[in-house]
Amino acid sequence: xxxxxxxxxxxxxxxxxxxxxxxxxxxxxxxxxxxxxxxxxxxxxxxxxxxxxxxxxxxxxxxxxxxxxxxxxxxxxxxxxxxxxxxxxxxxxxxxxxxxxxxxxxxxxxxxxxxxxxxxxxxxxxxxxxxxxxxxxxxxxxxxxxxxxxxxxxxxxxxxxxxxxxxxxxxxxxxxxxxxxxxxxxxxxxxxxxxxxxxxxxxxxxxxxxxxxxxxxxxxxxxxxxxxxxxxxxxxxxxxxxxxxxxxxxxxxxxxxxxxxxxxxxxxxxxxxxxxxxxxxxxxxxxxxxxxxxxxxxxxxxxxxxxxxxxxxxxxxxxxxxxxxxxxxxxxxxxxxxxxxxxx
Amino acid sequence: xxxxxxxxxxxxxxxxxxxxxxxxxxxxxxxxxxxxxxxxxxxxxxxxxxxxxxxxxxxxxxxxxxxxxxxxxxxxxxxxxxxxxxxxxxxxxxxxxxxxxxxxxxxxxxxxxxxxxxxxxxxxxxxxxxxxxxxxxxxxxxxxxxxxxxxxxxxxxxxxxxxxxxxxxxxxxxxxxxxxxxxxxxxxxxxxxxxxxxxxxxxxxxxxxxxxxxxxxxxxxxxxxxxxxxxxxxxxxxxxxxxxxxxxxxxxxxxxxxxxxxxxxxxxxxxxxxxxxxxxxxxxxxxxxxxxxxxxxxxxxxxxxxxxxxxxxxxxxxxxxxxxxxxxxxxxxxxxxxxxxxxx
Numbered sequence: 019x020x021x022x023x024x025x026x027x028x029x030x031x032x033x034x035x036x037x038x039x040x041x042x043x044x045x046x047x048x049x050x051x052x053x054x055x056x057x058x059x060x061x062x063x064x065x066x067x068x069x070x071x072x073x074x075x076x077x078x079x080x081x082x083x084x085x086x087x088x089x090x091x092x093x094x095x096x097x098x099x100x101x102x103x104x105x106x107x108x109x110x111x112x113x114x115x116x117x118x119x120x121x122x123x124x125x126x127x128x129x130x131x132x133x134x135x136x137x138x139x140x141x142x143x144x145x146x147x148x149x150x151x152x153x154x155x156x157x158x159x160x161x162x163x164x165x166x167x168x169x170x171x172x173x174x175x176x177x178x179x180x181x182x183x184x185x186x187x188x189x190x191x192x193x194x195x196x197x198x199x200x201x202x203x204x205x206x207x208x209x210x211x212x213x214x215x216x217x218x219x220x221x222x223x224x225x226x227x228x229x230x231x232x233x234x235x236x237x238x239x240x241x242x243x244x245x246x247x248x249x250x251x252x253x254x255x256x257x258x259x260x261x262x263x264x265x266x267x268x269x270x271x272x273x274x275x276x277x278x279x280x281x282x283x284x285x286x287x288x289x290x291x292x293x294x295x296x297x298x299x300x301x302x303x304x305x306x307x308x309x310x311x312x313x314x315x316x317x318x319x320x321x322x323x324x325x326x327x328x329x330x331x332x333x334x335x336x337x338x339x340x341x342x343x344x345x346x347x348x349x350x351x352x353x354x355x356x357x358x359x360x361x362x
Numbered sequence: 363x364x365x366x367x368x369x370x371x372x373x374x375x376x377x378x379x380x381x382x383x384x385x386x387x388x389x390x391x392x393x394x395x396x397x398x399x400x401x402x403x404x405x406x407x408x409x410x411x412x413x414x415x416x417x418x419x420x421x422x423x424x425x426x427x428x429x430x431x432x433x434x435x436x437x438x439x440x441x442x443x444x445x446x447x448x449x450x451x452x453x454x455x456x457x458x459x460x461x462x463x464x465x466x467x468x469x470x471x472x473x474x475x476x477x478x479x480x481x482x483x484x485x486x487x488x489x490x491x492x493x494x495x496x497x498x499x500x501x502x503x504x505x506x507x508x509x510x511x512x513x514x515x516x517x518x519x520x521x522x523x524x525x526x527x528x529x530x531x532x533x534x535x536x537x538x539x540x541x542x543x544x545x546x547x548x549x550x551x552x553x554x555x556x557x558x559x560x561x562x563x564x565x566x567x568x569x570x571x572x573x574x575x576x577x578x579x580x581x582x583x584x585x586x587x588x589x590x591x592x593x594x595x596x597x598x599x600x601x602x603x604x605x606x607x608x609x610x611x612x613x614x615x616x617x618x619x620x621x622x623x624x625x626x627x628x629x630x631x632x633x634x635x636x637x638x639x640x641x642x643x644x645x646x647x648x649x650x651x652x653x654x655x656x657x658x659x660x661x662x663x664x665x666x667x668x669x670x671x672x673x674x675x676x677x678x679x680x681x682x683x684x685x686x687x688x689x690x691x692x693x694x695x696x697x698x699x700x701x702x703x704x705x706x
Contacts, residue, residue: 030468041485045491046490047488049457059493061515066407070458074460076495076497078497078499079500114391116403118420118513120420126377127381129381133378134382137382140389141389145391148416151419151420154370155420155549156549157504205499
């Protein structure tokens with residue numbers, strides 16, 4: 019199975035973005051730093067060395083599973099963590115967050131569980147929940163569904179912005195484990211589970227709540243809904259122990275879609291897939307769906323949620339500071355006409 | 363007809379918000395100024411006198427009409443203008459904007475029209491379009507529909523924040539005309555048009571594109587989709603001519619839902635409904651739907667999109683600075699157990 023077969027086509031989004039790029043560029047102000055395509059937008063405040071980092075995300079169709087299994091808290095937490103990680107990838111610390119909650123008919127209890135969890139996640143990471151919009155839009159959403167968007171502003175001193183241009187050949191790639199799919203590739207995962215459930219002659223819900231030996235007695239539903247890991251503490255610890263050149267948050271588009279965003283033109287990543295153990299959930303999805311390795315690594319994070327680029331000299335200190343971090347590869351010269359991520 | 367009959371129940375949203383208020387308050391940081399309920403959240407940047415103002419909005423089911431009439435540009439502009447006006451109501455100037463565009467299946471051409479128009483609106487108001495998220499969520503949206511959310515950050519010097527606490531009894535209320543419904547109350551307007559079309563034995567689209575003498579040959583579709591007016595230039599001009607005490611942006615919840623947000627506890631507004639002419643579109647909707655005055659003014663802006671509170675002494679200067687502004691009433695002591703907006 020391919021991601022595209024499930025109705026999500028990343029090339030369509032790329033086509034759409036290409037059409038507006040010039041209009042977006044035309045909105046630049048002198049305070050804007052960098053170009054489109056970073057993990058967050060940068061805006062320098064006049065008269066200070068503070069740069070604001072702004073990022074916006076959604077949770078995708080993980081929302082559909084949260085609904086099916088009545089587990090609404092997780093997606094609220096997911097949204098905050100996703101945004102915090104994007105800010106971290108720019109070198110920033112979170113300041114404040116706003117949410118957008120939209121549905122056909124508001125269910126106050128569901129809303130309170132989702133947005134309450136967002137507030138808890140904000141508090142846990144020292145981020146103010148500064149505002150939100152709650153929209154009731156009859157007829158726009160399939161019954162019982164809701165959509166979420168999150169918006170986070172962080173801050174970084176101008177000379178601490180993580181800049182992919184600082185990355186050098188021979189730098190080391192440190193991987194931090196993910197807790198699961200985080201918030202990407204759920205349309206493919208759901209399509210795979212739908213088919214696997216049909217083959218097992220089960221409804222999707224029953225299939226998702228079945229204990230699995232491969233998951234040590236856990237369920238596929240739990241594994242899919244595992245909360246997006248927040249890397250704030252890890253990145254703080256790493257800042258003290260090592261020089262961070264750049265960070266890639268592995269979200270929509272998987273490895274090839276995100277790791278190159280942390281690298282300058284001309285450089286690529288040589289990544290050893292054997293350096294970490296792909297968690298059972300991903301292996302099950304790959305097997306059930308007959309998903310190729312190429313497709314899997316271009317859709318999901320496959321067990322690594324954040325990749326940090328550091329100088330080779332700092333490798334030992336970095337691994338000491340982060341108990342579950344793994345060296346997964348290094349930066350190399352990019353080979354013309356090749357993908358930027360080369361598997362070794 | 364009542365707004366509630368169309369599936370939108372503002373009391374449900376209030377119930378939902380009440381449930382999370384304490385959790386949201388628990389996320390406060392020392393930089394946060396003010397409490398929940400303002401037109402934007404305030405966040406003071408350490409070491410500067412700059413306060414950031416953050417606001418988030420949607421366009422509501424105006425999106426459904428934009429789709430029906432293939433007029434996607436307007437809603438992109440609407441979203442930016444709505445956010446800019448909310449920032450203005452706090453005293454701020456816009457800095458940057460981010461958008462969230464979500465749909466079941468992305469149509470690049472529609473996306474480019476919507477987001478291209480946002481970019482144009484951002485440029486027109488000197489606001490950087492700093493980022494966005496485009497989500498393709500199969501099965502979550504009714505076919506052909508999409509949702510939009512906008513996030514705007516503005517800035518205001520600490521001593522220029524518009525504070526309802528500065529409003530005094532006897533201050534004057536200056537109204538600025540709206541261009542139509544702006545982006546609120548569309549579920550009621552659509553339900554009314556649906557019924558009126560059925561009575562006229564027409565499909566909704568034909569009903570909406572029929573030239574109307576009452577609209578000087580214009581159509582109801584055009585009147586409904588008129589772009590949300592941006593008051594940036596007017597507020598700038600007014601700042602030079604008068605002292606602005608506070609501003610109310612009349613959006614969801616109409617007059618009673620918004621004007622009190624610009625007043626301190628204990629004060630209310632005496633508004634003379636005869637001081638401006640309610641535009642024909644509102645009169646048609648009221649008549650077709652048999653909508654009570656109370657319901658109409660609690661749902662729609664009825665022709666006034668922004669209310670500015672100024673000292674009585676500045677009235678003449680304000681009206682001279684703003685050619686289409688109207689004095690619509692004054693601030694009075696609130697009467698216990700009464701609504702805060704009293705019609706005179």
